[in-house]
Amino acid sequence: MGEDNMAKAFRIAFVTIGQTPRIDIVPEMMTDITAGLTDTEVTCQEFGVLDGLSDTELTALHAQDGEHSFATRLKSGDEIVTSKKLTEERLNLILQTIDNQGFNLIVLLCTGTHITPLKNTLVIEAQRIVDATVNALTDDGTLGVILPLERQINDFHERHVFKGKTQLVAASPYAGGDIEKKAAELSDCSFVIMHCMGYSGEMLERARTTCKAPVLLSRRIVSGVIRQMI
Known part of the structure; x- marks a missing residue:
């Protein structure tokens, strides 16, 4: 060849x-x-x-x-x-x-x-890529964020700077978190980011079954x- x-x-x-x-x-x-x-x-x-x-x-x-x-x-x-x-x-x-x-x-x-x-x-x-994308899409509405741990909600704003309002929920991709239930709580947001590389395409589809807002997957x-x- x-x-x-x-x-x-x-x-x-x-x-x-x-x-x-x-x-x-x-x-x-x-x-x-x-x-x-x-x-x-x-x-x-x-x-x-x-x-x-x-x-x-x-x-x-x-x-x-x-x-x-x-x-x-x-x-x-x-x-x-x-x-x-x-x-x-x-x-x-x-x-x-x-x-x-x-x-x-x-x-x-x-x-x-x-x-x-x-x-x-x-x-x-990954964080810089994901956060920059989210900020580029943010409007005057509320950003929904799905995190792995409840304890990460308290310090999220020290680690990530997003424009506008945010609504945070936790559902572990590793320990059987109730992704459908948590995603449903973010239905009134402008869009939602699954903010962990551990969330899979299958988990994204589960989130979309209950969340009315558009949902983005970090790894994609x-x-x-x-x-x-x-």
């Missing part, structure tokens, strides 16, 4: 604040990202902030009362609620290592992290941006 006919290679590093493999996120995103692509071979590798940790080490990362937190997924499928500060410290160390491995893109699978800029690799920060917004970079 001639060089002109060979598919281009594009490597993505998916980084989760939980454990890999993220079978609940990465396959669905890769389907969205690669649909219809014929001239590029897209491959991915996953990295997890909590990979390889013992039960004792995982316990040490648990969020304490009143502390900013993340909800994420262990390899077993169980939910874990971790300290935002300690998680981000480990995340930034991992990113520095990945930066030297020749990836075309690094994608953060979390809408809420703060990272140190890298020298060699472009980073897709991010996948669309990644697709434009290939």
